[in-house]
Structures are given as C-alpha cells and as structure tokens.
Amino acid sequence: MHVDTANTQGNTNIGLYAFATDTYCVLGPEAENLKPQLEAVLNVPVVVTTIAGTSLAGVFLAGNAQTLLIPDIAFEHEIKALKQAGVSVQSVSTTHTALGNNIVANEHGALIGPMFSEQQRAHIEKLLGVETHLFRIAETEVVGSGMIITTKGGLIHSQATQFEQDMAQDILRLPRLLPGTVNFGSPYVRSGIIANSNGFLIGSSSGGPEITNADEALGFIDA
Numbered sequence: 001m002h003v004d005t006a007n008t009q010g011n012t013n014i015g016l017y018a019f020a021t022d023t024y025c026v027l028g029p030e031a032e033n034l035k036p037q038l039e040a041v042l043n044v045p046v047v048v049t050t051i052a053g054t055s056l057a058g059v060f061l062a063g064n065a066q067t068l069l070i071p072d073i074a075f076e077h078e079i080k081a082l083k084q085a086g087v088s089v090q091s092v093s094t095t096h097t098a099l100g101n102n103i104v105a106n107e108h109g110a111l112i113g114p115m116f117s118e119q120q121r122a123h124i125e126k127l128l129g130v131e132t133h134l135f136r137i138a139e140t141e142v143v144g145s146g147m148i149i150t151t152k153g154g155l156i157h158s159q160a161t162q163f164e165q166d167m168a169q170d171i172l173r174l175p176r177l178l179p180g181t182v183n184f185g186s187p188y189v190r191s192g193i194i195a196n197s198n199g200f201l202i203g204s205s206s207g208g209p210e211i212t213n214a215d216e217a218l219g220f221i222d223a
Helices: 029-042 076-084 118-128 162-172 208-217
Strands: 003-006 018-020 025-027 046-048 068-071 089-092 103-105 109-112 131-134 147-149 154-157 177-180 193-196 199-203
Touching (some): 018 029, 025 029, 029 193, 029 199, 068 076, 089 118, 154 162, 177 208
Antiparallel strands (some): 018 025, 103 109
16 A cells, blocks of 8 residues: 555644655654554655654755755764664754755755755755755745655645746656645645655545545656
8 A cells, every 4th residue: 555644643744753765764753653654655664763852854854865964953863873774864054954844855956945045055956966946835935845746746835836836847857746735725735744656644634635636746646
C-alpha cells in the first residue's frame, strides 16, 4: 500500500514532524507512533531525533537526495545522529531557521522564500548543488509550506496562480504539479503530508477528494 492516513496524538498536521527523501526519513520523537506506518509506506529507514531540541523535523529541515539542510540552531548530538545514519548534513546560518517552511528542493532545482538575501541564496545553491530561485506562492513567502514534491510529481497551495504553478513545475522539472489542500481545506499542503517516491502519509482529517487529488498530484495514479 502506497498511501495511508495518520495522526499523532490527535494532531493531523503530520508533515510538521517529519522530512522524507527516497533514502531516509527524519522523524521527531513526539511523533514516533508514525514510525511503523512511515517505514511501510515510504519504504526507507526512519531516523528518530529532535531538531533544535524539538520534534518539528518537517519545519526545520529541507533539502534533496544529496544534501540535508539543517539550521545552525540544531544541536551537535542531533547532527551526529543524522550523520551516523548516513545522511549528508549541511548547516545553514540564518535567522530564518524554519528551513522546511521556506525551502522546497529536489535534484533539479530549489525554490526559496524571498526572505533570504542574495548571498544566502547563493550559499544554499552551493550546498544543494542545484539552481535556486527566490519564489513566492499565493502571495506568501513560505514556499516550503505551500508545496510537497516527489520525483513523480507535486502538490501546490490551492491558491497558487497558474504562472506560479508553471514556473515551479519547470524549475523543479516535475512530471506534474497540481493545486490542492489537505486536512479538510488547508492550502499549506506540506503540513499534512509526508511523502517520497514510494508513497505518502496524509493527515487523517483529509477528505476522500483531497486524498485522491494528492495521489494523482504526487504521481501514484494516472490523471
């Protein structure tokens, strides 16, 4: 099964607690109940650790298959745990520490919020090894909150313009990118989904049409 619904302690904003790639998933300890589902659906090892002393791995982490970006407020023992799990970690010095909210990236490109300076953009570009672009989605700067992507496709904020949708799809070279919501109407789709190219967990408040739309957008069913 490539899709399942979930919550943690009644909270359906499961995407706040995890960051996933096709080789690993980082999960905050307060959401450790999700570990069996994540291992089954994503089919990757799950590393349970705090990030900056919190369980909000999805808020603080961003990156692609080559590089995991972590804010410099993270503790050394957290970075050590990730490196011991075989994760390539790079620290980013910034006051905008919620990297997961502010960056969406893959092996082809990255979109970062305009709160970053040109110097920071260039540094992030170097760390990720892909071309990066300052970007807004639906008049918000938190581009990471407004998108969730896999190698097969992506889901974007329901109020994204067609221009934003087309640009994001082109920069990230996504086979498909569809607008949508999670958890009964939230446009901040990353907060409600944990995904990689093998499957995804979606918040259990999500309705059937939201789940079907995410299934299509992320590339698991044909349009």
